[in-house]
Amino acid sequence: MHIDGKYILIDAGLGARWTTDELDLLDFERPRRMLKNLNALGLRAEDIDIVIFSHLHYDHSGGALVQVGKTLALLFTNAVYYVQRRELEYALNPDPAHIHDYQQKDVNTLLSSGQMRIIDGDCEIANDVKVFLTGGHSPGHQVVIAQLPGGEVFYPGDIISVKQHLDLQTTMVYDMDRARVLSERRKWLSAASLAGWRMILCHAYRNPVLNFSKYSIN
Numbered sequence: 001m002h003i004d005g006k007y008i009l010i011d012a013g014l015g016a017r018w019t020t021d022e023l024d025l026l027d028f029e030r031p032r033r034m035l036k037n038l039n040a041l042g043l044r045a046e047d048i049d050i051v052i053f054s055h056l057h058y059d060h061s062g063g064a065l066v067q068v069g070k071t072l073a074l075l076f077t078n079a080v081y082y083v084q085r086r087e088l089e090y091a092l093n094p095d096p097a098h099i100h101d102y103q104q105k106d107v108n109t110l111l112s113s114g115q116m117r118i119i120d121g122d123c124e125i126a127n128d129v130k131v132f133l134t135g136g137h138s139p140g141h142q143v144v145i146a147q148l149p150g151g152e153v154f155y156p157g158d159i160i161s162v163k164q165h166l167d168l169q170t171t172m173v174y175d176m177d178r179a180r181v182l183s184e185r186r187k188w189l190s191a192a193s194l195a196g197w198r199m200i201l202c203h204a205y206r207n208p209v210l211n212f213s214k215y216s217i218n
């Protein structure tokens with residue numbers, strides 16, 4: 001997004017540091033589009049001013065880092081990176097059951113860069129860009145609402161990440177607090193429906209942007 005003179009990226013994807021075997025194991029397709037799509041917009045990684053992490057699971061934050069020789073470095077060298085405090089604290093010390101959802105060295109590299117901005121709860125990141133703490137999927141998961149020239153855009157992160165989540169039953173094995181995911185989903189689907197927001201489905205392979213007013217809640 002380009003808002004108020006700032007280029008803002010929400011989540012950075014999985015990144016390109018994975019072998020084919022690892023991707024097969026994780027059941028992800030090879031990531032390839034983020035930088036290509038930025039380049040198609042005439043942007044380079046260093047042009048990004050702000051990165052907002054919905055949460056720090058490696059498939060949302062790994063793309064913010066790049067391997068340079070033996071060193072892990074930030075890809076968006078000039079950006080500040082926003083994350084909720086409780087997400088960062090959990091990512092640094094996850095329960096054993098969730099240890100594989102985070103990459104410790106990625107989180108440590110982000111933290112030691114001095115470019116992280118740690119926030120507590122709902123917050124305005126920039127003019128017309130607001131984040132709301134939801135928890136549920138992970139302790140510090142947040143969603144984003146941005147006011148763009150074409151209207152509001154809602155990024156629900158992993159609270160609603162594929163079209164199958166447009167109901168109030170379906171949750172993911174990665175969701176830490178299923179009841180919380182469903183109550184947050186109910187709240188945000190209802191707001192999106194009332195206002196007719198455009199919504200971004202971050203794990204949809206096709207048609208990631210949908211006009212929510214076309215859908216109904218089951």
Ligand SMILES: [Zn+2]
Pocket residue numbers: 055057060137158174
């Ligand atoms: Zn996640």
